[in-house]
Amino acid sequence: MRDSPISKTETRTWLSHVDAESIFSAVVREKTFQARSDVLRQKDVPDVAHLLLEGNTFRYKILGNGRRQITAVLVPGDVCDLEAVMRGQADYSVGAATTCVLGEIPAARITNFTKIDPLLAKNILSKLLRDEAICREWLVGMGCRSALQRLAHFLCEFRTRLEPLGMAQNGEFQLGFTQVDMAAILGLSIVHVNRTMQEIRRSGLIAFSAGTLTILDIPALEAVAGFDPAYLRMP
Amino acid sequence: MRDSPISKTETRTWLSHVDAESIFSAVVREKTFQARSDVLRQKDVPDVAHLLLEGNTFRYKILGNGRRQITAVLVPGDVCDLEAVMRGQADYSVGAATTCVLGEIPAARITNFTKIDPLLAKNILSKLLRDEAICREWLVGMGCRSALQRLAHFLCEFRTRLEPLGMAQNGEFQLGFTQVDMAAILGLSIVHVNRTMQEIRRSGLIAFSAGTLTILDIPALEAVAGFDPAYLRMP
DNA sequence: CGCACAGTTGACGCACATCAACCTGGGTGG
DNA sequence: CCACCCAGGTTGATGTGCGTCAACTGTGCG
Numbered sequence: 001m002r003d004s005p006i007s008k009t010e011t012r013t014w015l016s017h018v019d020a021e022s023i024f025s026a027v028v029r030e031k032t033f034q035a036r037s038d039v040l041r042q043k044d045v046p047d048v049a050h051l052l053l054e055g056n057t058f059r060y061k062i063l064g065n066g067r068r069q070i071t072a073v074l075v076p077g078d079v080c081d082l083e084a085v086m087r088g089q090a091d092y093s094v095g096a097a098t099t100c101v102l103g104e105i106p107a108a109r110i111t112n113f114t115k116i117d118p119l120l121a122k123n124i125l126s127k128l129l130r131d132e133a134i135c136r137e138w139l140v141g142m143g144c145r146s147a148l149q150r151l152a153h154f155l156c157e158f159r160t161r162l163e164p165l166g167m168a169q170n171g172e173f174q175l176g177f178t179q180v181d182m183a184a185i186l187g188l189s190i191v192h193v194n195r196t197m198q199e200i201r202r203s204g205l206i207a208f209s210a211g212t213l214t215i216l217d218i219p220a221l222e223a224v225a226g227f228d229p230a231y232l233r234m235p
Numbered sequence: 236m237r238d239s240p241i242s243k244t245e246t247r248t249w250l251s252h253v254d255a256e257s258i259f260s261a262v263v264r265e266k267t268f269q270a271r272s273d274v275l276r277q278k279d280v281p282d283v284a285h286l287l288l289e290g291n292t293f294r295y296k297i298l299g300n301g302r303r304q305i306t307a308v309l310v311p312g313d314v315c316d317l318e319a320v321m322r323g324q325a326d327y328s329v330g331a332a333t334t335c336v337l338g339e340i341p342a343a344r345i346t347n348f349t350k351i352d353p354l355l356a357k358n359i360l361s362k363l364l365r366d367e368a369i370c371r372e373w374l375v376g377m378g379c380r381s382a383l384q385r386l387a388h389f390l391c392e393f394r395t396r397l398e399p400l401g402m403a404q405n406g407e408f409q410l411g412f413t414q415v416d417m418a419a420i421l422g423l424s425i426v427h428v429n430r431t432m433q434e435i436r437r438s439g440l441i442a443f444s445a446g447t448l449t450i451l452d453i454p455a456l457e458a459v460a461g462f463d464p465a466y467l468r469m470p
Numbered sequence: 471c472g473c474a475c476a477g478t479t480g481a482c483g484c485a486c487a488t489c490a491a492c493c494t495g496g497g498t499g500g
Numbered sequence: 501c502c503a504c505c506c507a508g509g510t511t512g513a514t515g516t517g518c519g520t521c522a523a524c525t526g527t528g529c530g
Contacts, residue, residue, distance in 0.1 A: 064461045067379035071371045083364055091368055091466040114356045118349040129318050132367045133326055135374060136306045140296045142377035143304035143422030178476060187378030189519050194478060226299045231326040413508065424487050429510060
């Protein structure tokens with residue numbers, strides 16, 4: 001059974017191609033992480049950055065009261081811990097949602113930022129800026145959007161990010177997150193995520209089975225979400 | 236009547252001193268903005284960046300449903316629209332909370348990032364990284380903290396940012412935001428902000444009058460908020 | 471077979487939103 | 501100098517979106 005529209009190896013080739021001027025050449029080693037394991041822990045002093053090659057990871061923080069919030073979701077081509085490496089210390093953790101393959105990049109390649117290849121610098125900078133734009137948009141969603149809109153918005157955003165990688169076609173893609181993860185992404189309880197997903201399904205906007213999510217009517221879902229992709233700066 | 240522990244002119248001198256290696260020398264012109272006016276509007280293509288010299292500004296977004304979320308609060312020494320200038324287009328607006336003095340910096344000074352003075356580049360980068368860290372922390376707060384904790388956390392954060400500028404002493408500083416602003420910062424209704432502020436006041440943790448906020452017991456407020464300043468990377 | 475973990479369902483509670491007044495002080499015009 | 505206005509702040513009554521608790525189902529795996 002194929003678990004994505006195009007195979008993972010195809011995606012990797014494609015990735016390094018569209019992003020050729022980039023960070024891919026800085027990878028010195030590949031490493032596989034189990035689903036549900038941590039790539040990086042809060043307060044770690046990282047000596048390598050991790051470029052995501054296969055699977056999905058996320059950044060998260062755990063508070064004193066035990067609650068967890070996911071602050072970013074990473075797709076292949078993203079650097080999981082860019083800010084942590086640039087600052088020299090992590091103020092968040094990075095977890096693997098699915099089994100993942102990560103490429104290690106020596107921290108020095110990134111921290112000697114102003115001395116490196118301008119193309120690489122530009123690439124890193126644009127990743128940084130996009131990360132921040134997404135974080136801002138999530139913050140706006142938490143303040144101003146209902147559970148339903150937030151879920152819809154997240155699915156629209158995720159699809160939009162996967163599409164240029166060839167990992168989403170006709171609104172269909174792998175959603176490697178459990179409802180427990182979704183709750184931590186959306187700032188909701190697990191129970192409410194469950195009910196909200198059912199509501200969207202019943203309304204006929206999405207379908208979901210065996211890890212594959214299908215957006216049945218993309219413009220309609222984007223309208224519900226109030227999704228405007230401008231902040232993502234996709235080509 | 237003095238409206239801050241040390242005068243504004245003193246603060247300006249101090250600011251350009253502690254940040255001497257920096258962005259201050261790139262200012263080509265100063266401009267005053269009225270309280271409640273906009274410095275920058277969403278979708279604008281900025282040709283100058285604005286360094287905040289006096290007063291408080293904030294970044295915000297307005298959604299289709301009319302709701303507004305403030306995504307960042309700026310203090311003197313911050314660049315209001317750094318990401319917008321670097322990306323070439325704003326995906327947020329910037330408003331003045333109080334009357335403000337801003338220094339204009341030609342966009343080219345910032346976008347020619349990799350070709351400029353490494354010290355300036357480093358400074359810009361660190362501002363960018365801090366902005367993102369704060370945004371992440373706000374996001375975590377929205378997902379995991381109660382209204383009371385969020386308010387307390389914001390006050391702790393604001394004080395911590397003002398202190399090295401000499402604009403907060405003994406837990407006392409100017410809070411130039413109305414409760415309407417606070418609601419948009421915290422993602423709460425105005426009424427609930429009002430009640431929450433009263434609750435903190437009644438508990439004896441803060442006092443507030445004539446725009447001056449005093450944190451009466453800093454460690455206690457930080458404990459309530461679950462505030463850990465690590466993400467701010469203050470000296 | 472039994473355990474663990476993701477998903478699901480119902481009953482109930484609460485933190486917050488909403489609506490609607492009303493108060494207050496500073497500014498403005500007659 | 502008063503009359504008015506208006507923005508910011510305050511208060512009470514009521515509503516609701518989402519959280520919490522608790523139980524049950526299905527499924528893959530040792």
